[in-house]
Amino acid sequence: xxxxxxxxxxxxxxxxxxxxxxxxxxxxxxxxxxxxxxxxxxxxxxxxxxxxxxxxxxxxxxxxxxxxxxxxxxxxxxxxxxxxxxxxxxxxxxxxxxxxxxxxxxxxxxxxxxxxxxxxxxxxxxxxxxxxxxxxxxxxxxxxxxxxxxxxxxxxxxxxxxxxxxxxxxxxxxxxxxxxxxxxxxxxxxxxxxxxxxxxxxxxxxxxxxxxxxxxxxxxxxxxxxxxxxxxxxxxxxxxxxxxxxxxxxxxxxxxxxxxxxxxxxxxxxxxxxxxxxxxxxxxxxxxxxxxxxxxxxxxxxxxxxxxxxxxxxxxxxxxxxxxxxxxxxxxxxxxxxxxxxxxxxxxxxxxxxxxxxxxxxxxxxxxxxxxxxxxxxxxxxxxxxxxxxxxxxxxxxxxxxxxxxxxxxxxxxxxxxxxxxxxxxxxxxxxxxxxxxxxxxxxxxxxxxxxxxxxxxxxxxxxxxxxxxxxxxxxxxxxxxxxxxxxxxxxxxxxxxxxxxxxxxxxxxxxxxxxxxxxxxxxxxxxxxxxxxxxxxxxxxxxxxxxxxxxxxxxxxxxxxxxxxxxxxxxxxxxxxxxxxxxxxxxxxxxxxxxxxxxxxxxxxxxxxxxxxxxxxxxxxxxxxx
Amino acid sequence: xxxxxxxxxxxxxxxxxxxxxxxxxxxxxxxxxxxxxxxxxxxxxxxxxxxxxxxxxxxxxxxxxxxxxxxxxxxxxxxxxxxxxxxxxxxxxxxxxxxxxxxxxxxxxxxxxxxxxxxxxxxxxxxxxxxxxxxxxxxxxxxxxxxxxxxxxxxxxxxxxxxxxxxxxxxxxx
Ligand SMILES: Cc1cc2nc3c(=O)[nH]c(=O)nc-3n(C[C@H](O)[C@H](O)[C@H](O)COP(=O)(O)O)c2cc1C
Ligand code: SF4
Ligand code: SF4
Ligand code: FES
Ligand code: FES
Numbered sequence: 001x002x003x004x005x006x007x008x009x010x011x012x013x014x015x016x017x018x019x020x021x022x023x024x025x026x027x028x029x030x031x032x033x034x035x036x037x038x039x040x041x042x043x044x045x046x047x048x049x050x051x052x053x054x055x056x057x058x059x060x061x062x063x064x065x066x067x068x069x070x071x072x073x074x075x076x077x078x079x080x081x082x083x084x085x086x087x088x089x090x091x092x093x094x095x096x097x098x099x100x101x102x103x104x105x106x107x108x109x110x111x112x113x114x115x116x117x118x119x120x121x122x123x124x125x126x127x128x129x130x131x132x133x134x135x136x137x138x139x140x141x142x143x144x145x146x147x148x149x150x151x152x153x154x155x156x157x158x159x160x161x162x163x164x165x166x167x168x169x170x171x172x173x174x175x176x177x178x179x180x181x182x183x184x185x186x187x188x189x190x191x192x193x194x195x196x197x198x199x200x201x202x203x204x205x206x207x208x209x210x211x212x213x214x215x216x217x218x219x220x221x222x223x224x225x226x227x228x229x230x231x232x233x234x235x236x237x238x239x240x241x242x243x244x245x246x247x248x249x250x251x252x253x254x255x256x257x258x259x260x261x262x263x264x265x266x267x268x269x270x271x272x273x274x275x276x277x278x279x280x281x282x283x284x285x286x287x288x289x290x291x292x293x294x295x296x297x298x299x300x301x302x303x304x305x306x307x308x309x310x311x312x313x314x315x316x317x318x319x320x321x322x323x324x325x326x327x328x329x330x331x332x333x334x335x336x337x338x339x340x341x342x343x344x345x346x347x348x349x350x351x352x353x354x355x356x357x358x359x360x361x362x363x364x365x366x367x368x369x370x371x372x373x374x375x376x377x378x379x380x381x382x383x384x385x386x387x388x389x390x391x392x393x394x395x396x397x398x399x400x401x402x403x404x405x406x407x408x409x410x411x412x413x414x415x416x417x418x419x420x421x422x423x424x425x426x427x428x429x430x431x432x433x434x435x436x437x438x439x440x441x442x443x444x445x446x447x448x449x450x451x452x453x454x455x456x457x458x459x460x461x462x463x464x465x466x467x468x469x470x471x472x473x474x475x476x477x478x479x480x481x482x483x484x485x486x487x488x489x490x491x492x493x494x495x496x497x498x499x500x501x502x503x504x505x506x507x508x509x510x511x512x513x514x515x516x517x518x519x520x521x522x523x524x525x526x527x528x529x530x531x532x533x534x535x536x537x538x539x540x541x542x543x544x545x546x547x548x549x550x551x552x553x554x555x556x557x558x559x560x561x562x563x564x565x566x567x568x569x570x571x572x573x574x575x576x577x578x579x580x581x582x583x584x585x586x587x588x589x590x591x592x593x594x595x596x597x598x599x600x601x602x603x604x605x606x607x608x609x610x611x612x613x614x615x616x617x618x619x620x621x622x623x624x625x626x627x
Numbered sequence: 628x629x630x631x632x633x634x635x636x637x638x639x640x641x642x643x644x645x646x647x648x649x650x651x652x653x654x655x656x657x658x659x660x661x662x663x664x665x666x667x668x669x670x671x672x673x674x675x676x677x678x679x680x681x682x683x684x685x686x687x688x689x690x691x692x693x694x695x696x697x698x699x700x701x702x703x704x705x706x707x708x709x710x711x712x713x714x715x716x717x718x719x720x721x722x723x724x725x726x727x728x729x730x731x732x733x734x735x736x737x738x739x740x741x742x743x744x745x746x747x748x749x750x751x752x753x754x755x756x757x758x759x760x761x762x763x764x765x766x767x768x769x770x771x772x773x774x775x776x777x778x779x780x781x782x783x784x785x786x787x788x789x790x791x792x793x794x795x796x797x798x799x800x801x
Contacts, residue, residue: 309650461712590721
């Protein structure tokens with residue numbers, strides 16, 4: 001139990017000394033991705049080896065003091081490079097071992113831990129010259145990143161509050177509690193230029209000011225961890241990898257606006273995040289960092305965790321409030337804004353996870369430091385979830401205003417399998433697509449808005465020439481149509497109508513009138529919907545129509561899908577002159593549509609073929625073709 | 628009152644019967660019964676002193692809740708953006724074919740498997756992703772790899788079946 005700022009500082013010094021005294025610190029990634037790849041077994045084996053070498057091992061028990069030399073093993077949160085997992089980081093050198101299998105642990109232990117020699121084969125190898133790269137920071141994927149919100153992810157043990165405290169955790173809170181007035185805190189956040197990372201981009205300081213000025217005894221802080229954009233996972237990573245940072249961010253907001261209670265609303269599909277958050281809240285209470293009279297300052301704060309139940313629209317702030325209150329998560333008109341009348345009618349600040357994760361650093365390092373990162377109207381950093389046909393998928397955090405090219409090619413390593421860049425879809429179902437002509441576009445709130453897209457939550461799907469833009473638009477339209485809460489007719493019926501039109505275009509029965517109809521409907525939905533879901537849902541259609549109209553036209557005029565994706569517009573055939581009769585496609589075809597004798601040319605039964613594309617992607621001789 | 632409602636009452640009481648906890652209550656109840664039977668919804672409404680329409684409205688609004696029983700193994704194929712572009716569809720198709728799911732149904736007649744799609748599990752770096760029973764995450768899957776996982780489950784179940792071949796009835800432990 002920490003009763004004063006001094007006690008917090010003492011604990012920090014102790015925790016730091018503890019880390020400093022270790023000769024080596026092994027961090028095994030225990031994020032969702034690496035756990036799925038078996039990292040917990042890897043961690044266990046490290047622990048076991050440490051147990052067999054007591055002279056090396058340092059007790060893992062939480063409260064023990066140890067000043068002797070040693071090695072310790074910990075779990076960490078996601079590094080964002082899950083594709084290369086399970087990842088093992090070894091400090092202080094900052095070595096990153098990739099795709100570590102249980103069978104590799106003994107070698108890492110013997111070589112790296114005991115003999116101080118790198119295990120070269122497990123290091124990341126440069127894409128270009130194939131040379132091993134010694135430290136994590138030098139890997140191209142990380143080199144151009146600038147981590148603020150994700151600073152601790154992969155570097156600390158999310159289940160150990162002392163690790164957080166050692167890395168300056170709860171110092172910002174102590175600073176505001178003992179050195180700053182609430183008004184000064186708000187001014188600092190205003191000056192930093194921080195804008196909401198949940199999609200809207202509203203200045204955080206302004207939002208806080210509204211809530212501070214709103215009357216009433218009871219106020220709430222809500223952390224929006226609903227992360228609805230399918231394909232974005234930055235909020236999950238922070239909740240899993242650095243949960244105390246979110247709690248601290250909420251307390252900073254609470255102190256600034258005069259709230260003493262908060263809710264974290266977590267998406268239903270994130271069981272590990274829920275577990276880590278619960279653990280963090282419990283530990284923080286135990287250490288006196290949550291509860292009554294925190295550090296003897298007189299400030300009290302309580303955090304509750306609410307699990308969502310699977311509805312995208314609940315990410316919208318008024319729907320989220322309804323959901324916390326136990327109701328159906330349907331948006332309601334604003335004003336009143338939640339900052340004036342939110343949870344149970346009380347003034348409520350709703351901030352996104354990533355927004356909150358930036359706050360401790362802003363308070364600690366100052367508004368000036370933060371506003372120097374990025375560009376004038378979009379300060380700081382933004383995380384992006386790189387996905388799709390890019391060589392390195394994963395989570396990256398970069399200064400605002402980096403160009404699309406820098407992100408996709410320098411950090412993402414360009415397209416996989418030597419594909420040619422065609423477009424990116426940015427901002428998920430509310431966002432839009434950008435094309436080759438935007439490669440030099442700086443990614444910030446205002447530039448993106450001008451191009452018809454948006455930062456959104458930061459989902460960034462990279463697409464190669466073999467991606468059909470009609471299919472992409474159809475995919476997102478299907479998503480929003482399914483997720484529309486049904487309250488507004490334009491959203492409910494309009495998205496259904498748009499999806500139908502897109503289906504027709506994709507299956508070859510569309511006409512040119514359908515294209516104009518699609519545009520008309522898009523405008524009706526945009527103008528007639530109550531909440532952001534409906535209002536922004538036509539964006540993917542509108543931007544693909546704007547930048548790839550000829551592709552739509554090919555579907556309706558020539559009944560062709562130029563990218564060779566829309567199934568109804570293509571047939572799979574095996575070119576008998578190329579087929580070697582290896583039988584691989586026959587084995588893999590999920591529809592049993594391929595026949596043929598070994599070493600004889602095979603053929604596809606078009607009646608049975610479901611056009612899944614498996615055969616074409618697996619044939620080693622390129623003998624399967626589409627028309 | 629049978630045991631079924633006893634446990635129900637316990638869950639409601641552990642939340643102090645608060646209406647704001649309705650979603651959490653339904654989540655726990657569903658965990659217990661694997662779905663939300665109609666009489667359970669009615670019971671909750673009465674016990675919490677709210678209208679059955681309110682409970683029903685909430686239960687049908689959120690995709691997590693199911694008013695029909697699901698299989699013992701719920702296989703969720705991610706069809707979020709990252710997984711979609713990396714080939715989630717063939718995986719979904721292969722599973723449905725392999726388990727011979729009738730058109731329009733997502734659960735096998737023997738109540739062993741349910742196959743659903745979900746929009747993003749947050750493990751997008753490992754696309755395409757499939758999760759079995761909530762926490763068994765399979766990454767970078769292919770139709771073959773996921774059918775292999777299903778096969779393992781099936782043989783494990785058969786083994787169990789053989790072991791307690793004398794036992795009959797339901798596997799639920801509620
Ligand atoms: C349909 C819809 C879904 C949304 N989903 C999320 C979400 O998953 N996470 C989030 O933080 N904000 C989401 N938002 C934005 C929130 O309404 C709100 O603006 C945000 O949480 C405010 O936090 P910020 O100012 O820190 O960004 C969504 C908005 C809409 C219209
Ligand atoms: S715009 Fe769509 S999702 Fe939003 S409130 Fe209206 S119907 Fe619901
Ligand atoms: S496209 Fe799919 S269904 Fe058709 S032949 Fe190839 S593997 Fe079989
Ligand atoms: S889970 Fe390990 S890097 Fe993402
Ligand atoms: S899109 Fe499938 S896990 Fe995110």
